[in-house]
Amino acid sequence: MDVASLEKISDYAWRVPRSGRMRVPGVIYADEPLLRAMDDKVLQQVRNVAALPGIVGASYAMPDAHWGYGFPIGGVAAFDPAEGGVVSAGGVGFDISCGVRTLLTGLTRAEVEPHKAALAGTLYRHLPAGVGSTGGVHLSEAAMDDMLCRGARWAVDAGFGDVADLARVEEHGAVAGADPAAVSALAKRRQRDELGTLGSGNHYAEVQEVERVFDTAAAAAFGLAAGEVVLSIHCGSRGLGHQIGTDYLTRMVAAAAQHGISLTDRELACAPIESALGREYLGAMRAGINCALANRQVLTHLARQAFAEVFPQAQLRLLYDVSHNTCKVEEHVVGGARRRLHVHRKGATRALGPGHAALPPELRATGQPVLIGGSMGTASYILVGDARSEAAAFASACHGAGRTMSRTEATRRWQGREVVRSLESQGVLVRSPSLRGVAEEAPGAYKDVSAVVEASEGAGLARRVARVRPMVCIKG
Amino acid sequence: MESDNAALPRWEHFPHVADVGVRGVGKSREEAFIQAAVALTAVVTDPAGVAPRQAVDLVAEGADDVLLVAWLDAVIYEMTTRRMLFSRFEITFVAGGARGRAWGEPVDVARHQPVVEVKAATFAELAVCRQPDGLWLAQCVVDV
Numbered sequence: 001m002d003v004a005s006l007e008k009i010s011d012y013a014w015r016v017p018r019s020g021r022m023r024v025p026g027v028i029y030a031d032e033p034l035l036r037a038m039d040d041k042v043l044q045q046v047r048n049v050a051a052l053p054g055i056v057g058a059s060y061a062m063p064d065a066h067w068g069y070g071f072p073i074g075g076v077a078a079f080d081p082a083e084g085g086v087v088s089a090g091g092v093g094f095d096i097s098c099g100v101r102t103l104l105t106g107l108t109r110a111e112v113e114p115h116k117a118a119l120a121g122t123l124y125r126h127l128p129a130g131v132g133s134t135g136g137v138h139l140s141e142a143a144m145d146d147m148l149c150r151g152a153r154w155a156v157d158a159g160f161g162d163v164a165d166l167a168r169v170e171e172h173g174a175v176a177g178a179d180p181a182a183v184s185a186l187a188k189r190r191q192r193d194e195l196g197t198l199g200s201g202n203h204y205a206e207v208q209e210v211e212r213v214f215d216t217a218a219a220a221a222f223g224l225a226a227g228e229v230v231l232s233i234h235c236g237s238r239g240l241g242h243q244i245g246t247d248y249l250t251r252m253v254a255a256a257a258q259h260g261i262s263l264t265d266r267e268l269a270c271a272p273i274e275s276a277l278g279r280e281y282l283g284a285m286r287a288g289i290n291c292a293l294a295n296r297q298v299l300t301h302l303a304r305q306a307f308a309e310v311f312p313q314a315q316l317r318l319l320y321d322v323s324h325n326t327c328k329v330e331e332h333v334v335g336g337a338r339r340r341l342h343v344h345r346k347g348a349t350r351a352l353g354p355g356h357a358a359l360p361p362e363l364r365a366t367g368q369p370v371l372i373g374g375s376m377g378t379a380s381y382i383l384v385g386d387a388r389s390e391a392a393a394f395a396s397a398c399h400g401a402g403r404t405m406s407r408t409e410a411t412r413r414w415q416g417r418e419v420v421r422s423l424e425s426q427g428v429l430v431r432s433p434s435l436r437g438v439a440e441e442a443p444g445a446y447k448d449v450s451a452v453v454e455a456s457e458g459a460g461l462a463r464r465v466a467r468v469r470p471m472v473c474i475k476g
Numbered sequence: 477m478e479s480d481n482a483a484l485p486r487w488e489h490f491p492h493v494a495d496v497g498v499r500g501v502g503k504s505r506e507e508a509f510i511q512a513a514v515a516l517t518a519v520v521t522d523p524a525g526v527a528p529r530q531a532v533d534l535v536a537e538g539a540d541d542v543l544l545v546a547w548l549d550a551v552i553y554e555m556t557t558r559r560m561l562f563s564r565f566e567i568t569f570v571a572g573g574a575r576g577r578a579w580g581e582p583v584d585v586a587r588h589q590p591v592v593e594v595k596a597a598t599f600a601e602l603a604v605c606r607q608p609d610g611l612w613l614a615q616c617v618v619d620v
Contacts, residue, residue: 066494067492067493069599069600069617069619073494093619094619131583131585131593132582132590186553189557190553190556190557200590200591200592201593239556239557242596242619246549246596246597249596249599250538250542250546253599254539266542266599266602267598267599269599403493406491406492406493406496407496408490408496433589433590434585434589434590434591436589436591437591440592
C-alpha cells in the first residue's frame with residue numbers, strides 16, 4: 001500500500017483523511033510493515049465504506065485486512081438508522097457468521113501425542129468435510145425454521161451438546177430478530193443436507209497444543225495452561241448463508257437507485273436499515289447467524305463423540321464461540337452519547353473488554369476470548385478483548401492470518417502430498433479429502449499471524465493470552 | 477489453471493488474493509458464458525475428468541450487466557444441492573435472462589479430488605464485453 005496519503009496516529013494506527021465522498025475518515029490498524037504489505041485496494045475499500053450513508057465514527061480496517069468484496073476483509077463499520085444508516089449484504093459477506101470456537105479438552109500434550117494418529121482418524125470420520133459431504137441431520141421445514149430462530153439453543157435442545165455451552169456463545173447461542181420467512185426456498189434447500197458439516201477452503205477442525213502463555217491471569221480465567229490441548233473449529237453458515245448473501249446482494253444492487261444510493265462498487269450493495277429490504281435482509285442475515293451457531297454446535301457434539309472414542313475420560317468444555325462475518329445491533333458511546341448502531345464486522349472479531357455486561361459472569365472481569373485462526377502449519381492465538389477496543393473500533397479486533405498469495409499461485413508452488421509430508425515432519429497430522437485443497441491452503445500462502453496479533457495488541461484492540469500450535473488438522 | 481492458450485473458445489483463472497477469478501473467452505457472448513462456467517468447474521476439479529452423463533436445466537435471471545453472476549450462481553446452486561460437477565454447458569439468452577443446460581456427474585471424491593466449494597459468484601472484477609480483437613470475454617471473481 002502506498003502510505004503517502006495516510007497520517008500516522010501511532011505505531012499501530014493510521015488515519016485515512018476524508019476526501020471525495022467520504023463522510024468520515026478511515027483508520028487502519030497495523031504496524032508499518034503490515035501496512036506496506038497491504039493491497040492498495042484495501043485503502044480504496046476503506047474509503048468506499050466511509051462514503052456509505054449513515055456511517056458513524058470512522059471506517060476501520062484491522063491488521064489482517066486484505067482486498068475483499070466492497071468492504072475489505074478485516075473491515076469494521078457502524079451505521080445509525082436514525083441518520084439514514086444502511087445495512088450491507090456485502091459488508092457481511094457470503095459466509096454469514098463464519099467463526100471460530102475453541103474447546104478445552106482437559107488433556108495434556110503428553111497424553112494426546114501417543115494417540116494422535118488415532119484421534120486424527122476418528123475426527124476425520126466423525127466430522128463431514130470437503131466438497132459434496134453431507135451431514136447426518138436432515139431437517140423438516142418446521143425444524144429448519146426453528147433452527148434458524150434458535151441457533152445453538154435449538155441444537156442443544158435437539159441433543160447436540162450441553163446447556164452449559166450456550167453461555168459461551170455470543171448472544172447465548174441465538175441472535176434475536178431472525179426471520180425464516182425472509183430466507184429464500186433456495187437457501188433452505190442448500191442447507192438441507194449441510195447442517196453439521198465443516199465445508200472446505202480455509203475451514204478446519206484442529207487439535208492444538210497451548211504452546212505459550214502470555215497472560216497468566218487471563219489464561220487461568222479461560223482455563224488455559226501451557227502444554228494442554230484444545231480443539232478449535234472454524235466454519236460458518238454453510239449453503240444457507242452463502243445463498244442469503246447471493247440473494248440479497250443481487251436485490252440490494254437492483255434496489256440501490258430506488259433508495260437513492262449510488263454504489264461506487266456493486267459489492268457495497270446495501271439498503272437503508274429503515275427500509276423494507278433492509279429489514280428483510282436483517283431478518284434473513286440473523287437466521288444465517290443462527291444457522292452458523294447451530295452448525296458449530298452440531299460439529300462440537302460430533303467432535304466430542306470422536307474424542308470419546310480415543311479418550312473416554314475427556315470432558316470437552318466450550319471456551320468460547322466467536323463470529324467474524326456479522327452485522328449486529330450494539331450500543332456504543334460515540335462523541336459522549338450512547339447510540340444504538342448496526343456494527344458490520346467483515347472478517348473482524350467482536351472483542352469486548354473487561355466489565356462488559358454481555359460477557360458471562362465468570363469471564364466479565366477478564367474480557368472476551370478472541371479466537372484467531374492462523375494457518376495449519378504455524379499457530380493460532382487466543383486473545384482477550386482490551387478495554388481500549390471500544391474506543392478504538394467499536395470493540396473489534398482481527399480475525400486471522402489472512403492470505404498473502406492466491407490459490408493459483410499456491411498450487412503452482414506446492415504439491416499437496418509434499419505439504420502433508422512436511423507438516424507431518426513438524427508433528428502436524430493433516431487429514432483432508434483433497435490434496436490440491438491442502439496445497440491451496442499451504443502455510444506459506446498466509447501472512448504471519450504473529451505479526452497480526454502483535455499489531456492488534458499494540459493498537460489496543462485485544463491482548464495476547466496464549467499461542468496454540470496445531471497437532472492435528474482436519475481440512476475440508 | 478487454464479485451457480489451451482491459443483484455443484477458442486477457452487477458459488482461464490486469474491488471481492485474487494483470497495479467492496479465484498474465472499474467465500471465459502469465445503467468438504460469441506454465449507461461448508464466453510459457457511467457458512466461464514467451465515472455469516468455475518475448474519476451481520473445484522479438472523473439467524476433463526467430469527463425464528457429461530446427466531443433464532440439468534439452468535435458469536438465470538437478471539439485467540445484462542449482472543447476468544454472468546446470475547448464470548454462475550445458477551450453476552453453483554445445482555453443484556451444491558445435487559452434489560454434482562459439470563463439464564459441458566449450453567446457453568440461450570432470452571428476454572430478462574438466460575436459459576441453459578449443464579451436463580455432468582455426481583461428485584466422486586476419490587476420482588475428482590474436489591478442491592474447494594464455491595460459495596458464490598461476486599461482482600468483483602465483473603466484466604462482459606467484446607474486446608477490440610472481436611472476441612467476447614466474460615469474467616468475475618468467485619468466493620471460495
